[in-house]
Amino acid sequence: MASGESAVTMTLPEALSHEVVQALKADPRAVAVRERTANFYNLTDRMLDLFDDVPLAAVVRYSWIVRAAEISVLARRTGEDGNAAVGNSGPLGEEFLRGLDEWERKLFRVAHDARKDVKEWMERGAKV
Template sequence: MDNTYFDIDAIFAENQKLACTFLTDVPGLGYLDGGKERDIKKGTKMQLPYWLALPLLYAEHLEFTLPQPFGSRVRNALNADARSVRLASLVGVGNYWYAHGRNVVDILDETQGKPMADVLKDTFKGRLMDLMDQAQHFAGAGTGIGVAHSGTGDAGQEFREGLDQTERELFALAQESARRTKAWFESSDRTTS
């Protein structure tokens, strides 16, 4: 977790918006909401990026509501079958569902944060197997992993399209290493020297 200052994904993930409500009047910052008013009144609701909401939250200028991608509807769907939820369409640009979720856990209090952290973790673990099967299948590795075929077809396609950014990176890693290993198996040493 150290040296994350330069991590581009972490920066992108902090750009996700939070629904916030101002608890105090803020003069002169009306442009944050599109510039109609000069000042922000107490009680104004606004979508703020995480990085901006963070210091304001701790200065107790605003409060936030739990983002809908982590709300009870999504949680129920995840409990039913983590693999059938399209994480990609839950959060906005960049698909940082896990990273954004993790950021939100950090600003929730213990009673709310713990269950949400568990949701994130269980979802990731629940999807991991299918992720690896799909990646190896798409390396053209029709060899081992006989179960890989179970995930193809429409359900597999749905699953792949719904991958979160973190999962996409994992997919690419697994696919690439399976592809390289397969290429090595199919090469011959006879011609190399």
């Protein structure tokens, strides 16, 4: 082994492959991150601890922001019964929701519950 060479080579997991990163750059909403791994952002966080990959961090940050905004919109539009088709989110919204990783699913639940709570609060206030 020549000086300056590492005895260990590490590569990013398939969930963070070049193709996945390019797809996230193109349209983060079009990538079903759950199909890559159920804990996509957790995995990404761990990998960024190991790899000092600033461009990857920027793509993941941008993806989180875009996807979180979409999650917020869909949480507002989702019906009381949890059916994503209610309220005009339609089949594309349903497909997007199926592709959410665990952090995103928690975000959706919080946003959806908050919408319901505000609606109930407003209705109680209107009756007083």
